[in-house]
Amino acid sequence: MDLEEKYIASKRKMDHLELTSKSQVLPSMTDSRFMYEPLLGNVESIDLKIQFLDTIFYNPIWVSSMTGGTESAKKINRNLAKACMQFGMGMGLGSCRQLLTDDSRLEDFTVRKDIGDRPLYTNIGIAQLEQLIENDSINKISELIKKLEADGIIIHINPLQEFAQIEGDLLKHNPIVTIKRLLDSLDNKIIIKEVGQGMGYESLKELLKLPLAAIEFAAFGGTNFAKLELLRNNNKIEKQFEPIVNLGHTASEMVDFTNKIVYDIGDRLKCKEIIISGGIKSFLDGYYYTEKIKLPSIYGMASEFLKYSMGDYGILEEFVSKHIEGLKMAKAFLRIKNHKSA
Numbered sequence: 001m002d003l004e005e006k007y008i009a010s011k012r013k014m015d016h017l018e019l020t021s022k023s024q025v026l027p028s029m030t031d032s033r034f035m036y037e038p039l040l041g042n043v044e045s046i047d048l049k050i051q052f053l054d055t056i057f058y059n060p061i062w063v064s065s066m067t068g069g070t071e072s073a074k075k076i077n078r079n080l081a082k083a084c085m086q087f088g089m090g091m092g093l094g095s096c097r098q099l100l101t102d103d104s105r106l107e108d109f110t111v112r113k114d115i116g117d118r119p120l121y122t123n124i125g126i127a128q129l130e131q132l133i134e135n136d137s138i139n140k141i142s143e144l145i146k147k148l149e150a151d152g153i154i155i156h157i158n159p160l161q162e163f164a165q166i167e168g169d170l171l172k173h174n175p176i177v178t179i180k181r182l183l184d185s186l187d188n189k190i191i192i193k194e195v196g197q198g199m200g201y202e203s204l205k206e207l208l209k210l211p212l213a214a215i216e217f218a219a220f221g222g223t224n225f226a227k228l229e230l231l232r233n234n235n236k237i238e239k240q241f242e243p244i245v246n247l248g249h250t251a252s253e254m255v256d257f258t259n260k261i262v263y264d265i266g267d268r269l270k271c272k273e274i275i276i277s278g279g280i281k282s283f284l285d286g287y288y289y290t291e292k293i294k295l296p297s298i299y300g301m302a303s304e305f306l307k308y309s310m311g312d313y314g315i316l317e318e319f320v321s322k323h324i325e326g327l328k329m330a331k332a333f334l335r336i337k338n339h340k341s342a
């Protein structure tokens with residue numbers, strides 16, 4: 001042991017003595033979702049690859065739709081796209097609504113060069129889709145996909161957000177009817193998501209019966225857009241809408257719904273891939289839900305990625321790299337309780 005090594009070893013021993021009192025936990029703090037099996041795995045042998053959206057994801061992680069249409073969005077989107085390329089992930093763009101009529105902010109969204117051949121999906125809301133259908137201009141969707149060199153489109157279904165939004169649009173038709181019309185007229189891949197409120201058993205069941213490329217949960221438990229819109233809205237009278245903020249379904253609940261639906265509808269299941277998102281705060285959440293669900297799945301995060309994507313790319317790179325190390329550790333040593341094959 002050279003001098004420096006001796007110094008580090010003695011410093012570590014000192015740290016142990018000093019930090020012991022701060023390192024106390026209680027039995028009630030254990031993460032009871034998992035069985036910890038320290039003897040039955042090793043990180044080196046872990047492979048996180050999964051076939052998803054007709055490609056290989058080298059890590060089962062999705063960058064959930066966020067931003068565009070402002071100057072800072074360009075940098076955020078480029079950083080996120082670069083991370084997808086480097087770590088073999090995929091990405092949904094934030095709403096590209098304005099590109100349907102005006103290309104002045106096109107550059108915020110054009111990340112094909114940064115993301116390489118990784119999955120990239122453009123995004124509009126159900127209200128815009130309804131309007132495009134009404135105006136007989138659904139061809140604008142394939143134009144949008146082409147313009148961004150995207151692999152398909154995400155439609156976000158957000159009636160509560162629109163309701164809480166000052167400039168919000170109210171829908172004229174049931175979203176499921178509008179989605180079926182899109183499926184009839186578009187050859188590209190389609191993903192359907194909420195925006196942070198999730199959806200109940202019946203809505204999820206109807207979606208799983210459609211030939212969608214994937215469903216993204218965007219469940220309740222993380223960013224809440226109904227809340228965000230009410231925060232933007234200073235109108236005292238509209239404050240009475242506040243209780244709608246707490247409506248919705250968590251990722252945990254939606255995983256259970258999905259498993260029940262798979263069982264209930266049997267052969268009528270047409271959409272077979274799920275992006276579990278909404279309130280995913282750590283690799284342990286992602287690992288737990290992707291292990292528990294009975295369909296091929298990856299997990300998505302929005303706000304967690306946002307925290308690290310506004311500055312230098314190196315900050316995001318370090319975050320993603322450590323996140324993946326954690327996920328490998330989880331896969332090596334943790335088994336979920338009530339595993340799907342049990």
Ligand SMILES: Cc1cc2nc3c(=O)[nH]c(=O)nc-3n(C[C@H](O)[C@H](O)[C@H](O)COP(=O)(O)O)c2cc1C
Nearest residue numbers: 064065066094095156195218222223279301302303
């Ligand atoms: C800043 C920001 C902007 C978002 N913009 C969109 C959007 O344009 N379209 C969309 O489908 N979802 C949008 N979302 C919702 C996310 O895709 C995601 O469903 C939601 O934030 C829940 O994930 P989280 O809990 O990991 O943040 C946005 C989220 C954030 C944080």
